[in-house]
Amino acid sequence: KINSTSQQAIVSQGVSVTGTPSFWFKTNKLDVNLEQATVSSNGFFEGVTPIGAIKAGKMFMQMAADDRQIVFTNGVQLIYQPHKNWLGLFVRQILTLISIILLTLNASFPAAAQTNLLLDSVSLNPNAPVNMTSDKLSISQADGSARFEGNVVIGQGDMRISAEVVIVTYLAEGGIDQLTALGGVTFVTKTNEAESETANYSLTNNTLVMNGNVLLKQGQNAISAETMNVDLATGSAILTGRVRTVLKTSSN
Secondary structure (H helix, E strand, O other): OOEEOEEEEEEEEEEEEEEEEEEEEEEEEEEEOOOOOOOEEEEEEEEEEOEEEEEEEEEEEEEEEEEEEEEEEEEEEEEEEEOOOOOOOOOOOOOOOOOOOOOOOOOOOOEEEEEEEEEEOOOOOOOEEEEEEEEEEEEOOOEEEEEEEEEEEEEEEEEEEEEEEEEEOOOOOOOOOEEEEEEEEEEOOOEEEEEEEEEEEEEOOOOOOOEEEEEEEEEOOOEEEEEEEEOOOOOOOEEEEEEEEEEEEOOO
């Protein structure tokens, strides 16, 4: 349906748009405003884009020359499949899980400059799909940025990272380089849980750096620090800046 006076068009009843195998989408209805250079979907949106497979309750696209961006809302899910940068993956050696922290009855150790430890059950495949959900996703063509907002959850393998905001940084040749999490960050695996103010997850280097009031919990034990740098391939972690460890055992 086209209205030439208002320069608006409505495309409905099973809309499907295909550009290339790596870019297509479908929705129930598209509202196009040629005067304002906007396109919006009133209802579900599902498609494949250069940043991954996206599902959302609504999509809004601003195509003005000075402000090109796409905003997804009403429950956003993005699944990103990292590109393989090598012809093959080296076989990981079986890591012997050695406890570095000696159990001490009700012990509380003084602050230290640095602590090295091994996080149990952390051995992430960098090529595993990355599943990202949020209340809102904004994509700007001006600077090539993507911003997830509201109840953001990032899942890859057994790892989960949640925050209020996550900003995506891309590689020049395409693909995601880094995810920057802001506001109430939590990092969870099968046996570990950590909190911090911010975190940087590098998909390129397979590392996670948590900054600001870091608190790592392993069962009843807790370690606090200013920064925690985790090698997600091996589970090796380095905590720095006013490190304090509290170890507990059950008491009768």
